Amino acid sequence: MTVRECMAKLDAELVAGEDDLNKTVESVAASDLLSDVLATPKHNFILLTGLCTPQVVRTAELMGGVAIVFCRAKYPPQEAIGMAKVHGIPLLCTRLPLFEACCRLAGHGLEKA
Amino acid sequence: MTATSALLPTTTDPQDISIVSELMYQLKVRDVMTRTLYTATPANTLRDVQHIMRDRKISGVPVVENMRLVGIVSLDDIIRALDGGEIEKPVAEKMTRHVFTVEEHVSVVKAIDEMEKKGFGRLPVLNKAGELVGLITHWDVVRTLLEMLQEVAMQAEKRERTLQPTEAQRDAAQNVTVLEYTVEKDDFENAGRASSAVKKYLQSRSVDPALIRRVAVAMYEAEINIIIHSLGGRMTARVYPDHIHVSAVDTGPGIADISLAMKEGWSTATEKVREMGFGAGMGLANIKRCADRFQIESCLGKHTELNYEVDFIAKPAATA
Incomplete structure (x- = not known):
């Protein structure tokens, strides 16, 4: 599944990273706890989170995350957008709560847990 | 495109973007701001401020009282005062009292963003105690970045020349x-x-x-x-x-x-x-x-x- 397809399923708005929307997403990491994200063994994941700080982008960058979705219509700060552009990580915003966003992505061949 | 994104590299090649982008995030306002300030007091006349602007070739003068920023006088204020015959009036009567400022410990990226949002070419810089300690302009950022890049390049050259x-x-x-x-x-x-x-x-x-x-x-x-x-x-x-x-x-x-x-x-x-x-x-x-x-x-x-x-x-x- 591509980032673009995830964006459509989540009715998400693109904040940054238009050039990287065709990257392949293999799994989903959903958490408001970056410590948990840092401990995930998943690869090429899309990160769904309610947190909205530059550290979310840094965490995804260091983990090799493919894209980030900010849930509940949270909009990332300028530093986060800049960092995401630099590292080629698309940032998406969705109005959906975290749980519903997960449900929409479930069952599309993405690796669970 | 905002000034922030204009200053940020748009390429995604990790080899190309590393130095400038990392410098941008690393730089704090206090690292780039101008510390030499030409200020006025509320008791000065607008004529005094006009002279400061002319002598120092600047277009905005912060007004300070007991180290605190209490207002700012812009070139526009001076022109208006000249037009209205009010150039001998005290600064306190004509200065802009609501001044947008930035704190010295915030990142340069944030400061540029603020300037862009407010449409200002410069922002007064305050320390944690709220005292005026400097002034930041787009030019300060560009100059410091150029200096830092030159430093990086010189160090790289030095290493190349087996100086160590x-x-x-x-x-x-x-x-x-x-x-x-x-x-x-x-x-x-x-x-x-x-x-x-x-x-x-x-x-x-x-x-x-x-x-x-x-x-x-x-x-x-x-x-x-x-x-x-x-x-x-x-x-x-x-x-x-x-x-x-x-x-x-x-x-x-x-x-x-x-x-x-x-x-x-x-x-x-x-x-x-x-x-x-x-x-x-x-x-x-x-x-x-x-x-x-x-x-x-x-x-x-x-x-x-x-x-x-x-x-x-x-x-x-x-x-x-």
């Missing part, structure tokens, strides 16, 4: 590259910068991405620990042909009970840190999981030293 023969010889003999970073207490804005730089370096050496991830995750956890728990410290990565050694040394409170600190879920982090998504008490255990060899020592009330190594030979059991 001993270090170069030692590196050549042992084939080791040393990358060092200072990590400051509470500096969340720059959290992960060291880890990101090491990751980029390992990518340039074509190390297996799965191994790079283990190195980077462990380093980020250690970096966050220094930021959250210590008074500041240093991270050093020594890259050998077949492995990497990372050390994180800090001064600070130390760890009272290391075996307890290694337990997942045990943490002394504050509520503020937890709100940022950290401090869940998983860090040390995660570093150990990512590393092939791991060691931690701490002296209560003094320091903590953490060392870990990752071999550049992929292990199937490794999970990170």
